[in-house]
Amino acid sequence: MASLVSCPHCGLRPKEEFTIRGAALRRPEPDASPEVWFEHVYLRDNPRGEHEEYWHHTAGCRRWLVVSRNTATHETGTVLDAAAHLKAETSA
Amino acid sequence: MRYSAFSIFRNALRGNRGWAPAWRMPDPKPHYDVIIVGGGGHGLATAYYLAKEFGIRNVAVVEKGYLGSGNVGRNTTIIRSNYLLAGNNPFYEFSLKLWEGLEQDLNFNAMVSQRGVLNLYHSDAQRDAYTKRGNAMRLHGVDAELLDRAAVRDMVPFLDFENARFPVMGGLLQRRGGTVRHDGVAWGYGRGADSLGVDIIQHCEVTGIRRENGRVTGVDTTRGFIGCSKLGLAAAGNSSRVAEMAGLKLPIESHVLQAFVSEGLKPFVDGVVTYGAGHFYISQSDKGGLVFGGDIDGYNSYAQRGNLATVEHVAEAGKAMMPALSRIRVLRSWGGIMDMSMDGSPIIDRTDLDNLYLNAGWCYGGFKATPASGYCFAHLLAHDAPHPTATAFRLDRFARGLMIDERGAGAQPNLH
């Protein structure tokens, strides 16, 4: 995608309703080493293919979403509320 | 074969059957002193200067597509050296100086045309920021002028001076800025490098980087393994992917930037004008098309194409700045993949692999850097030490907190 995102709360919406933050990274634990923090803030896998990203439905429900998107084809997969995504992750 | 009015004349009389190829189509040799990954502007310029300035001629440039198929062939061709920070400014001025003598050096007309770059400002804050930048330029002896509204109006009378939502207050002008014919740059450097013995190997994609005890031995490609003593990466939008082949993770995201060209017109805009109250910059190519662009789409992409929302966003800013664009028709839009770095500035440095060198992170500003980037990368490859104008473009600057952040946007690539 990048024309429309299907917000789990609002339905199909155009790109301009969103703010894109980028790679959906987990924030390290507070006591993590400086190296870990550096990597978190500055280094990116930047894959060609499947990519999980944070999108904010700024002009909509104002929820942060995790959008799975293919950076080569722009096809979108699942779109989850960030909270739901976290649960899914932690349970998995 | 030398190009000149005379050679054109002579060949014309022979039905133009006498022209020699601009470059050879060599098969890869088993081993090179230096392999450059990426046949874009930077890769080709690097090879050219390696051969010409540093006497290293056993060089190959491997390019996965056709020569110049990357960003060098799809950018809006603006060159300038109007930078604020000491880490940037001297480098880009060095580049502009190289542009100024390029045609004679290459014996190829890349149409370097310094018709000026005018950045508009619309508020006191913007004016002050441009004053700060312009003075940094002046301190380094770079030409810069701060124009007021009247002066801008004299230069470009058909901007919106009547009912603009964000009135034009003035602009920062660099007269030596301008445009260069994108393809001419790739072809000129390619032809120049080839004539000095460099092998330009097109349609040859690097698929792996072989390493033995901390050193690179060569690259696997779609045309087989090619050995090298030194490997230089100049893969622009694909830097992360190529570096990954050597186990490196970069402070880079790949983003798509779109560019546009209008139908061909008689002279409409002379120099380059950039809008200050939205994302828009425009110039006119010597073919007559208005070449313009704006902001990146904002999402990671390797697709070389963007979406309509951004197209409209760009057009809106364009008409807001220049109402007369309204009835002009946009002919074509395309996209390029840029290596957006974490501070908006490039990297020209060694890596923790002994003989692997990196040239990346050029964002949407690397075309103007082509000559200096090639020169400085060649310098690094040849001497293992950075060129004096490129000492700040270190890979470890993020870990050490020495970012070169012109915009102050922080570690958020799509904001640079």
Add this chain to the structure above:
Amino acid sequence: MPDRATPSMTPPANRLHRTVLSEAKPQESESIRIAPLPEGHVVEVLAKTTGADLRSNLESLTSKDTACPVRAGGPGQWFIVGNRPLSRSEMDVLLKSLEPKADCVDQSHGRIRIEIGGAKVEQVLAKGTAVDLALCAFPVGHATPTQIGHVSTHLTRTAQDNFEIMVLRGFAQSLWDEICLMAREYT
């Protein structure tokens, strides 16, 4: 010590509340109607436990002087709206009554409501929002936040051919002008 307020300083009741779209004149044609709604009350309700559905609780609390007084916002978020301004005490009662379940915020002065209706209402709104407005996709009572032009709004279908747009006060005039422009071909 209310008496300390010298009467001269106290604005006359009729001048105390200045409405933002007071100048805007309603548009009316056979196919489209646009009118500003009274600056009554808008209460934003934020459920304390995510996923909790308070709609039923909320319905009972509305001053039923407008269509669809309870409107969904984001998840666990609703707006209670009404045409009549609530007195401080009324407002306090309303806020208190929900305290255990939700945090409530008085947005009465921060949100302006505009009504738009008529046979061509879908065509006109389609010039602003990307939301599919067909009745099958956007039934009566459905409400959603969406962008109209460049402005964030909250859209509610209050009848087959009638919508309400809620917008930040600061953008109200700008949005009003935009909507009139959108409707121009029918007015």
Add this chain to the structure above:
Amino acid sequence: MTSYRLSGGGLIDRSTPIGFSFDGRALEGYQGDTLASALLANGQQLVGRSFKYHRPRGILTAGSAEPNALLTVGTGPRTEPNTRATMQELYEGLEAKSQNRWPSLDFDAGALNGLLSPFLGAGFYYKTFMWPAPLWEKLYEPLIRRAAGLGKATRETDPDSYEKCWAHCDLLVIGSGPAGLAAALTAGRAGARVILIDEHSNAGGSLLSETAIIHGMGAQDFAARIASELASLDNVRILTRTTVFGWYDDNVFGAVERLQKHVSAPKAHLPVERLWRIVAKRALLATGSEERPLVFGGNDIPGVMMASAMRSFLNRHAVAPGKAVAIFTTNTSGYALARDLVAAGVNVEAIIDSRAEPEPVPGIEKIRVIKEGLVTEAKGGRALEAITIAHGGKSENLKADALAMSGGFSPIIHLACHRGGKPVWSEENSCFLAPQNRTGISLAGSVNGVDGIAACLNDGAVRAASLIQSLGFPVTAQEFGPVEGDMLCPPSPPLWSVPGSRGKAFVDFQNDVHTGDLDLAVREGYGDVELAKRYTTNGMATDQGKLSNVNAIGLLAEVRGLSPAEIGTTTFRPFYTPVSFGALTGTAHGGHFRPVRKSPLHDWAANNGAIFVETGLWYRSSWFTRDGETTWRQSVDREVLNVRRNAGICDVSMLGKIEIMGADAAEFLNRVYANGFLKLPVGKARYGLMLREDGHIFDDGTTSRLAEDRYFMTTTTAYAADVMSHLEFCAQVLWPDLDVRLTSVTDHWAQMAIAGPKARSILANIVDDDISNAAFPFLAAREVSLFGGKVAGRLFRISFSGELAFELAVPAGFGEATADAIMEAGRPHGIQPYGIEALSVLRIEKGHVTHNEINGTVVPADLGFGRMVSSRKPDFVGKHLINREGLVASDRLQLVGLIPVDPKARFRAGAHILKADDAATLENDQGYVTSVAYSPHVGSTIGLALVRRGFERLGEEVVAWNGLHNEVTRCHLCNPVFVDPDNERLHA
């Protein structure tokens, strides 16, 4: 009218003549004409000059692929260069001008280039114009620029309006030929939401040019009948005069509708163009096919035309192409034309067919057919006079004033390629077919390689049925009855180049690319199809190679000895045909470019004489002029002094305001701010520093604790939106386990600062509660009651100016009344409103920072806030990278004050700092001036600056260097607090 117009037939209304002009000549056409058909009817074959060689050019096609007939239409601010005469409908008073010629179309000086053509081969300009270097900008380039380009655009402002619109549908059908009509009807009858789009003025596609009989009806009537049934279905929307220009991600299509490009006087209440963004569950491309030119010498002479175009002018516009017509074809297309020409009584000299054994076709028995024949040259200057034919080893000269050509057909697959798919060469169809990967879309009709009206009708119906079936619609296949008189056009082997061709044979007509250029490109190493395109500019003109690309590929294949499949195509990109800035912009231009955001106190400020300035989307009051004040400085100085002496009131409603609620709100704030917030007591406000995760300052502001679990945060105006999104990120993504809720209340509150020694006495008149220093000390923050209980407000004892000050927030609707009341209560105390200019002076005098200083590159320590950053907190945003070498380096830029040695001297923000006697070089740069103001309090210009090692250099003399303005000002570095360093006024 002239003899080129047929007496009968065609979709024109002979009872409605339309007057128009071409290069100033008054001409007449009919309702239903295009500009092209009207010109042809008037015998005007020559319509333009080519790009490079200025060769005479005529009308080549009858559609959107037209490369030659590009005219400047309209006058004044409505001037439109490069308009395709073939797509421009005629309207009364239309003024058309030919382009790229001087002094006139008939006698064009530029034609000299034709003689120079050997020197102007592909890419010649890359090889010369290099000596002497200075001449490039001075001479060569200006000449090239003047020669290049086509039409001349107006620089006037467009008087017409545009708009954008969204549309949603189950099935989007692009193209209204037999395939498209059948598809739309099938889906429409099944009840699906259908949009049918065609770029022409009427639905029908090629049927409008057909003479076949469908279901007992003429093709044209058949099209009209289907169109009218579709129009009667309210689940179907037909958009004619609309071009789908791009296929984007998620099956979004961009289209532009030309509502008023065919009328004399556009109606003001309607847009001239409308941009559609169409969200289609499924889409069907029924876009037809493009006929390919043949590449032989002189194939560009006026009078040479595509066969199907000639047929279109004949059958649709009742225009005869000439008096003696020859037809050069590789397939039956030419025969269909011949049949119709004969039927219309036009004299056909011969059909030259490249094939050895063309299957015979009925209706043309009397016509001479030359088998295995080739046209090796077309002769003539501004009009075709004769052609040379080679057949059976001999060459023959034939007089003709019109020559039709058909080299076969290329499916119009552009849209299907816009999302990265590469077309595939089909040997048996001898054309490129659409890419395989195409989710969401499907193709029908001749774009799908289907031949014949009946087959296309059926294909359209079948494809549409399966598409909407996949969406769950029950469908019944549609029947369209028998088709008579349709001439099938099976693919025939392509004829890329014509052996023995003489003279320039053009491939790309508009860019003057001929076969020799492609040869040269290959010879010089530019043989890759993409390089050849760029080196020769083939396919880069306004028609984007609709006619030339495939021929160029065929020719490259021949020269390089490869197959077209191996050569491949160049990349198809939007726009299918060019789209105006106006359409892409809609209403968002001029004053409407971006919305306006107004403070609830806007009118109050206006009534008090405010001069407004745009800050972001807001309008803010800069200053308030008083009678007798002639310069802004006078007003600002007065406002500033009055705040310090008496009191002032300032609108600060634009500050971002965020309500933060929940049991963990305190913990939340403690993690988003760098300084501690856990211990902030109820009823108190605290200044807070927000960092980015990279340790730099993000934003600052004050946050007040209204209750145990409720806070009120203010942010800077500029960063209000970013801070809100950031907090939502923290709450929803980083710490979802915290019990906290946020919402923006910026617009609910009107907020005003009341500052100055008299502030308290004034407020006491409207605030019911006790606000004495004891009861309401510095940093107190509480809900208060106003006007004897009429209004509940929020009062904060905070100060940006450094004076005794309050910020009062009231519900926005009460803002103006409250401000009026404060002005009234303050009159005896001399209160005056002040704007952001004065506010800025006051805060600079006090050394308070804004985003001039917080410019994204500073860390707290740079501003002297080092101690604020908690070392005890285990975690907060920005904690973990703030101790990096570069961020703690001793030579960082640090915040200092700046004051000129000579009080009368001035300096500006953006000046750089140099050591007193250092040379002006970048190496010697010591920092820069961030904020500057004239301080009436100090009596001179003062400033804030970020200076290397600034803290330890107070008192040092430096220069503020401003080369841009030739200003070098000697200054002293000083403490940034210029007034009341001990904060006595603050606490008064």
